[in-house]
Structure formats: structure tokens, C-alpha cells
Amino acid sequence: MAKKKSSKKKIISRKKIKKNPALHSETKKGILVVVSFTLALLTFLSFFNIAGTWGEYFLKISKLLFGKGFFLISISFALAGIAILIPHFKISGSKKPVYKTIVIGITLFIFSILGVFHIFSSGVNEEAGGGYLGLVIGYPLITYLGFWASLIVLLSFLIISILIIFNIPLVPLKEEEKKEVSMVKPSIILDLENIEKKKISAKTGLWHKLKGKVNEEIMRGREEKKYLPDKEMDSLLGREDISEDKRSLTAIVLAGKKKTLKGDSFDFKMPSLDFLERDKGQPNSGDIKANINIIKRTLENFGIEVEMAEVNIGPTVTQYTLRPAQGIKLSKIVSLHSDLALALAAHPLRIEAPIPGKSLVGIEIPNRSMVVVRLRSLLERPIFQESSSGLTFALGRDVAGSPMFADLCQMPHLLVAGATGTGKTVALNNLVVSLLYNSSPNKLKLILIDPKRVELTAYESIPHLLSPVIVQPDKAIGALRWAVSEMERRFEVLQHAGKRDIRSHNMAIKPEDENEFLPYMVIVIDELADLMAFNGREVESAIVRLAQMSRAVGIHLVVSTQRPSVEVITGLIKANITSRMAFQVASQVDSRTILDMAGAEKLLGNGDMLFLAGNSTKPRRVQGAFVSDKEVKLVTNYLRKAQEPDYKEEVVSDQRKNLRSGSFDLLEVDDELYGEAKNVVIQAKKASASLLQRRLRVGYARAARLLDILEERGIVGPSDGAKPRNVFIDEGTEEEI
Structure with missing residues (x-):
């Protein structure tokens, strides 16, 4: 019985598909344009008696109705075709109102000209001037208003009709309004022209088109998708009817209004979104119906009954969801990973079992053609524009195409890891540019550490920097130590003010006390492995100390590495940085090092991340946003011209001075032999545990501890295999320590 019912449903759905063929809105618009110009040409030919018998009759009727204005018929059809082609018409957000407006404008245009023809003609003969229609318009006006008043009224209606047809504002727009329209029109409003009114289910994940209005879920960052599957999927997946969303484009227009941030010493104008490029193209997910049948048939061959559910088409992958029958273990489906990949000819294939928050299993298949997610499409979203946090940044789009955002204030630190060339640096650029669009220099300060010297140097001299981009490892360690001391200073400020965190402290500051304002500080490390190789103990200690305590005072870490090994991403670092971004890696071992679970080895690269x-306990797959070097250069050039940087020299001051400051010593000098050990290594100009054992006659454990203390105090360098350690202090400067 169940099979018969299902077969009936399939037959019904196929009938529905045949009765309701999918016709793209752009195709409909093209048909209207062709029809309009065809009618314009036919009527034009009839005026010269070269349109056959039809043309003769049409010319007689048109002269009777329009008089000397019979040529307006051809002009009106041509105007209608031109008006439909003009993109400016889509600003109303809906097709029907736009086409009705065109008809109203053209009708007013014809009647006003016919009325003018009539009042200029001699007498009131219906065939003179504007024909019968001109008589209907002009005769009452001449009778009650006279010639000149009638002429003024008709000419005013003529001007109004032109404004209506071409949607031209009589007063030029201001610069800010132009920017808002130019930003909104191509990215959102032009897409609404392509949006069809469909019958869809509120639970489905297919990217459907709505007509005229956009369903904005501002707080969750959801949006209706631009990348759309075939219309037949509605019937195939049994969609339910939903009413047309009635929310207007007001929320979207707000995306262009956040241009100036007040409350600083001056009004700082944020960079324009015109510096960033827009999304282009659509992903090609292949034959969706065929893939659904293959998945279902493959699982049935292994004795697993499933019910296919929604399909989510993302920029990189398409997610097919299914609901297993009762009694089916998820492990059985996961174990068929290779069989499904073979049947679908898809590699790499990823299975998410179950999807968080749903009683479904997701099978993610790479799209045949992928789409680059541009940063601009995310920064235009209201959730970003209206965010109360200055550290909100765009991540990208998930497998359903929904925009993804994150907040460093909530994280509060981020670890980025993956193999070379998988999109880590682009993700960092995406994060930094998002922050630059979200916060002014007085509210956000950056410390950029780039041992590779080529990745973050594009941000040199922007006003948000506390110091020039740091490329030397020793100065990087000094900057981390300065950040620790700054953290301690901020805690003292909060303690005296009686506040718990930086946000409550800044909100309580009066306008006359601007000097007490504490800006957020983000430290970005592009390659952690280089710093760990230089002095792993120092770097790990500083990162752990900051990660443990700095959230309350507004200091946040973003650490990136292309070597996801336990020597670089140590247990202490992982324990204190819980938010992670994993790009494609070579093996499951590397994935477990980053996420404590497998999955990153099945990613596609080019910004595809977990x-x-x-x-959260489970990662979410996201296609990261892309920002090019050209876009970064445009934004940074604007910022350099807007304001000069205000560097703090103590951030990049001499490392040895910072090391001797005593503000960050994990090991207290509680050994009575410390002074002797210090003198021994300074006089010998080398340091090793065996040297201290011989000279001080102590055991290995105590000698090693003394050596660690000397290293922490900056007197000796890190170990280098079997070689003795370097000594940084000369005999003449030992009294300073």
C-alpha cells in the first residue's frame, strides 16, 4: 500500500511539473520586450501602408481615435519596451506594480499629448487634432479653463508621465543617497527581478525565489538564496504553501546608512562598500533528482531504508538530507561513505550524521561549478550593519547558502589552521577587513604579527595599528609581553572603576573623560609555527596567559598556522582557544589536532572550512568569504588618507628590556643559587645544565630549573639540541639585572 501511495504521489508531482513549467522571470521580461518592440514596428509600418490589409484598417481606426497623434501608438510601444529594460524599475521590488506603473505613465503620456493636439486644432471636430480621444480630453478643458490654462495643465501631465515612465527624480539625489541606491540596487534589488513566487515549505532548505519582497531574518542572519535549483524540486519534495512575505526592503537599505561613526574625537567616515566586488555567477549542482535516486538506491542495496528530505544548494557543496527509518543505526550510513562516493562519482564526499538540531543525516557533494562568496555580499547584511559589537566579522556562507557571522567578543579567541594554500590568509584578510568596516581607529587597535613578511604588510600605516606590522620574531615576543602588561594595567583600571568588563567601563565614561576610554585590541599572528620555532616556551606562555584572562579587558587573539602539529598547537593553547577554524588538511591526524575530531581532511580547499x-560541540561547514589583494589595497589606501596612525613605541621596544621587566615571570626566583648560576653562565659565555652541575655541584633537576629561570629572565636563549645555549648578557651589564 505504501509503495502504491508513493507511486501515486510521484505521478501527481510529475503532472504538476508538466502543468507548471518553470519559466525564468528574465525570460518573461525578454518576451515582453520583444512583443513591445514588435508591436511598435508593426504599427510604424502601417503608417506607410506597407503592413497589408491589417495595416490599412489599423491606420483608419488609429486616425479616428488619435487624429494627428496616431504616431503615438508606435512611440508608446517602444517606450514600454525601453522602460522594461531599464534596471532602475526594479527599485519598487515587485514586478506587477512596476508594469502597472509603466502602463499608467504611457496612458497619461498619450492622453496629455492628444489633449495638446486638440486645443491647438481649429474647432472641436473629433477628427481634427487628437481625434476622438483628444476631443474627450481637450473639449472640457477648453470649455472650463480656456486655452492657456488648459495648455499648462496638459504640459504638466506630460512631464509627470515622463517621470513615471522612467522613474526619474525631479530633484537630484544627494551623494549619500546615491551611494545607498548604488549599493543596494545591484546586489539585492536586481536579484528581486529574478525572484519567482513559489509554493515552498518553511522547513525546506532549497534556495527558492520569492516575489518582490525579501524575507529578512535580521537576528539570525538568514537570507533567501540567490543560487536556485530547478523548479521541479517543489513537486518532487512535496512542498507546502506558504504566504508571501510582506517585509519590505527597509532593512536592506539600512545596509548603506552606517557610514559615519560618531563619538570619537572627530566623525570618522567608514570605507565605502564600493571598494569591494559583488558576487558573480551561480553554482551548478548537477542533476539533483538523479543524485537523490542514486543515494536512495545505493542505501537500499545495503538494506537501509531512508526518506529523502530537503536539498540545500550552497556555493561550494550541495547537501542532500535524508531521514533514516526507525531502527537504522547512523554508523551504518557513515560506514557507506566510500560506496556513496563511488555511486555518485563525487570526491571528497562528507557525511554529517546527524545534522545539529535536526533529525536528519546530511550528505554533502561538491558542486560541478562553484561560486566565490564575496565579502561585500555579507557586509551589506543588516545583521552586520546593525551589530552592537565592534568585533563582528563575516565568515562566509554555510551549506544552505545562509550568511555566517562571528563575534570575537563572544569567542573570545580564534585559532586558524590548515594546509598551505587552503585559504587561511584570505580568512585573516576577511576578518581584518570586516573589523575595519565595523570599528573606527579610536575604538579598535590592531597588533599584526607576520613572520612571513608578505601576508599582513598590506595593512602597514593604517590608523588602527598600535605599531608597524611586526615581522621579526624577537619583536613579536616583545609585543606579546607588552600585551600581557597592558592586560594587567587594564585590570587595574577596571578594579578602580568598579566594573567587570571593558564594555560596562566604556559605557560609563562621560564625554569629557575620553582619555579613559579603552579600545578593543586584536592581536593577529599569521604564522605561529615560526614563533614557536624561535622560542616556543616564551610564545606559548604569553598566548596562554592572554587567552586565559584578556577577554574581560577587550584583548583578543587570532592565531594562524599552516603546520597543525602538536609541537605548534600545544595542549595548553588548544585548551584556552576553544573557537577554531579548520581548513583542508592532509590527514585525519591533523584534523584531530585542530578540531579534536576528523572531517577537515574531506574539505575542498579554496576557503572551504569547518x-x-x-x-558548540560540532563544527559547521562554511565557504569562507573572499577578499582580493586589490580590494584590501583600496580599503587600506582610504584609511591611510583618512587618518594617520598613532604608534606606541613601547610595543616594539627592545625585547630584552621587556624580558627583564618582571611583569611576566612564570617562574619565581626562589633558588638561593640563582645569583651564582647567573655569574657562571655570564663568565663562561655559554649555558648548559652540565655546566651548572659541575660548577655549582648540584643535581640535574636543580641545574635544569636554574637554567629555566635564566631563560625566563632573558639571560640565556632557548635550547638548540646538544649545543650550549647562547648568553644574552655581557659582564658589564650584569648588575642591571
């Missing part, structure tokens, strides 16, 4: 939020 994002694990600190408050």
Missing part, C-alpha cells in the same frame, strides 16, 4: 564555535 568552523567550531567555542560554545
Whole structure:
């Protein structure tokens, strides 16, 4: 019985598909344009008696109705075709109102000209001037208003009709309004022209088109998708009817209004979104119906009954969801990973079992053609524009195409890892540019550490920097130590003010006390492996100390590495940085090092990532946003011209001075032999545990501890295999320590 019912449903759905063929809105618009110009040409030919018998009759009727204005028929059809082609018409957000407006404008245009023809003609003969229609318009006006008043009224209606047809504002727009329209029109409003009114289910994940209005879920960052599957999927997946969303484009227009941030010493104008490029193209997911049948048939061959559910088409992958029958273990489906990949000819294939928050299993298949997610399409979203946090940044789009955002204030630190060339640096650029669009220099300060010297140097001299981009490892360690001391200073400020965190402290500051304002500080390390190789103990200690305590005072870490090994991403670092961004890696071992679970080895690269939020137990697949070097250069050039940087020299001051400051010593000098050990290594100009054992006659454990203390105090360098350690202090400067 169940099979018969299902077969009936399939037959019904196929009938529905045949009765309701999918016709793209652009195709409909093209048909209207062709029809309009065809009618314009036919009527034009009839005026010269070269349109056959039809043309003769049409000319007689048109002269009777329009008089000397019979040529307006051809002009009206041509105007209608031109008006439909003009993109400016889509600003109303809906097709029907736009076409009705065109008809109203053209009708007013014809009647006003016919009325003018009539009042200029001699007498009131219906065939003179504007024909019968001109008589209907002009005769009452001449009778009650006279010649000149009638002429003024008709000419005013003529001007109004032209404004209506071409949607031209009488007063030129201001510069800010032009920017808003130019930003909104191509990215959102032009897409609404392509949006069809469909019958869809509120639970489905297919990217459907709505007509005229956009369903904005501002707080969750959801949006209706631009990348759309075939219309037949509605019937195939049994969609339910939903009413047309009635929300207007007001929320979207707000995306262009956040241009100036007040409250600083001056009004700082944020960079324009015109510096960033827009999304282009659509992903090609292949034959969706065929893939659904292959998945279902493959699982049935292994004795697993499933019910296919929604399909989500993302920029990189398409997610097919299914609901297993009762009694089916998820492990059985996961174990068929290779069989499904073979049947679908898809590699790499990823299975998410179950999808968080749903009783479904997701099978993610790479799209045949992928789409680059541009940063601009995300920064235009209201959730970003209206965010109360200055550290909100765009991640990208998930497998359903929904925009993804994150907040460093909530993380509060981020670890980025993956193989070379998988999109880590682009993700860092995406994060930094998002922050630059979200916060002014007085509210956000950056410390950029780039041992590779080529990745973050594009941000040199922007006003948000606390110091020039740091490329030397010793100065990087000094900057981390300065950040620790700055953290301690901020805690003292909060303690005296009686506040718990930086946000409550800044909100309580009066306008006359601007000097007490504490800006957020983000430290970005592009390659952690280089710093760990230089002095792993120092770097790890500083990162752990900051990660443990700096959230309350507004200091946040973003650490990136292309070597996801336990020597670089140590246990202490992982324990204190719970938010992670994993790009494609070579092996499952590397994935477990980053995420404590497998999955990153099945990613596609080019920005495809697994994002694990600190408050989540399972990662979420995201196609990261892309920002090019050209876009970064345009934004940074604007910022350099807008304001000069205000560097703090103590951030990049001499490392040895910072090391001797005593503000960050994990090991207290509690050994009575410390002074002797210091003198021994300074006089010998080398340091090793065996040297201290011989000279001080102590055991290995105590000698090693003394050596660690000397290293922490900056007197000796890190170990280098079997070679003795370097000594940084000369005999003449030993009294300073």
C-alpha cells in the first residue's frame, strides 16, 4: 500500500511539473520586450501602408481615435519596451506594480499629448487634432479653463508621465543617497527581478525565489538564496504553501546608512562598500533528482531504508538530507561513505550524521561549478550593519547558502589552521577587513604579527595599528609581553572603576573623560609555527596567559598556522582557544589536532572550512568569504588618507628590556643559587645544565630549573639540541639585572 501511495504521489508531482513549467522571470521580461518592440514596428509600418490589409484598417481606426497623434501608438510601444529594460524599475521590488506603473505613465503620456493636439486644432471636430480621444480630453478643458490654462495643465501631465515612465527624480539625489541606491540596487534589488513566487515549505532548505519582497531574518542572519535549483524540486519534495512575505526592503537599505561613526574625537567616515566586488555567477549542482535516486538506491542495496528530505544548494557543496527509518543505526550510513562516493562519482564526499538540531543525516557533494562568496555580499547584511559589537566579522556562507557571522567578543579567541594554500590568509584578510568596516581607529587597535613578511604588510600605516606590522620574531615576543602588561594595567583600571568588563567601563565614561576610554585590541599572528620555532616556551606562555584572562579587558587573539602539529598547537593553547577554524588538511591526524575530531581532511580547499564555535560541540561547514589583494589595497589606501596612525613605541621596544621587566615571570626566583648560576653562565659565555652541575655541584633537576629561570629572565636563549645555549648578557651589564 505504501509503495502504491508513493507511486501515486510521484505521478501527481510529475503532472504538476508538466502543468507548471518553470519559466525564468528574465525570460518573461525578454518576451515582453520583444512583443513591445514588435508591436511598435508593426504599427510604424502601417503608417506607410506597407503592413497589408491589417495595416490599412489599423491606420483608419488609429486616425479616428488619435487624429494627428496616431504616431503615438508606435512611440508608446517602444517606450514600454525601453522602460522594461531599464534596471532602475526594479527599485519598487515587485514586478506587477512596476508594469502597472509603466502602463499608467504611457496612458497619461498619450492622453496629455492628444489633449495638446486638440486645443491647438481649429474647432472641436473629433477628427481634427487628437481625434476622438483628444476631443474627450481637450473639449472640457477648453470649455472650463480656456486655452492657456488648459495648455499648462496638459504640459504638466506630460512631464509627470515622463517621470513615471522612467522613474526619474525631479530633484537630484544627494551623494549619500546615491551611494545607498548604488549599493543596494545591484546586489539585492536586481536579484528581486529574478525572484519567482513559489509554493515552498518553511522547513525546506532549497534556495527558492520569492516575489518582490525579501524575507529578512535580521537576528539570525538568514537570507533567501540567490543560487536556485530547478523548479521541479517543489513537486518532487512535496512542498507546502506558504504566504508571501510582506517585509519590505527597509532593512536592506539600512545596509548603506552606517557610514559615519560618531563619538570619537572627530566623525570618522567608514570605507565605502564600493571598494569591494559583488558576487558573480551561480553554482551548478548537477542533476539533483538523479543524485537523490542514486543515494536512495545505493542505501537500499545495503538494506537501509531512508526518506529523502530537503536539498540545500550552497556555493561550494550541495547537501542532500535524508531521514533514516526507525531502527537504522547512523554508523551504518557513515560506514557507506566510500560506496556513496563511488555511486555518485563525487570526491571528497562528507557525511554529517546527524545534522545539529535536526533529525536528519546530511550528505554533502561538491558542486560541478562553484561560486566565490564575496565579502561585500555579507557586509551589506543588516545583521552586520546593525551589530552592537565592534568585533563582528563575516565568515562566509554555510551549506544552505545562509550568511555566517562571528563575534570575537563572544569567542573570545580564534585559532586558524590548515594546509598551505587552503585559504587561511584570505580568512585573516576577511576578518581584518570586516573589523575595519565595523570599528573606527579610536575604538579598535590592531597588533599584526607576520613572520612571513608578505601576508599582513598590506595593512602597514593604517590608523588602527598600535605599531608597524611586526615581522621579526624577537619583536613579536616583545609585543606579546607588552600585551600581557597592558592586560594587567587594564585590570587595574577596571578594579578602580568598579566594573567587570571593558564594555560596562566604556559605557560609563562621560564625554569629557575620553582619555579613559579603552579600545578593543586584536592581536593577529599569521604564522605561529615560526614563533614557536624561535622560542616556543616564551610564545606559548604569553598566548596562554592572554587567552586565559584578556577577554574581560577587550584583548583578543587570532592565531594562524599552516603546520597543525602538536609541537605548534600545544595542549595548553588548544585548551584556552576553544573557537577554531579548520581548513583542508592532509590527514585525519591533523584534523584531530585542530578540531579534536576528523572531517577537515574531506574539505575542498579554496576557503572551504569547518568552523567550531567555542560554545558548540560540532563544527559547521562554511565557504569562507573572499577578499582580493586589490580590494584590501583600496580599503587600506582610504584609511591611510583618512587618518594617520598613532604608534606606541613601547610595543616594539627592545625585547630584552621587556624580558627583564618582571611583569611576566612564570617562574619565581626562589633558588638561593640563582645569583651564582647567573655569574657562571655570564663568565663562561655559554649555558648548559652540565655546566651548572659541575660548577655549582648540584643535581640535574636543580641545574635544569636554574637554567629555566635564566631563560625566563632573558639571560640565556632557548635550547638548540646538544649545543650550549647562547648568553644574552655581557659582564658589564650584569648588575642591571
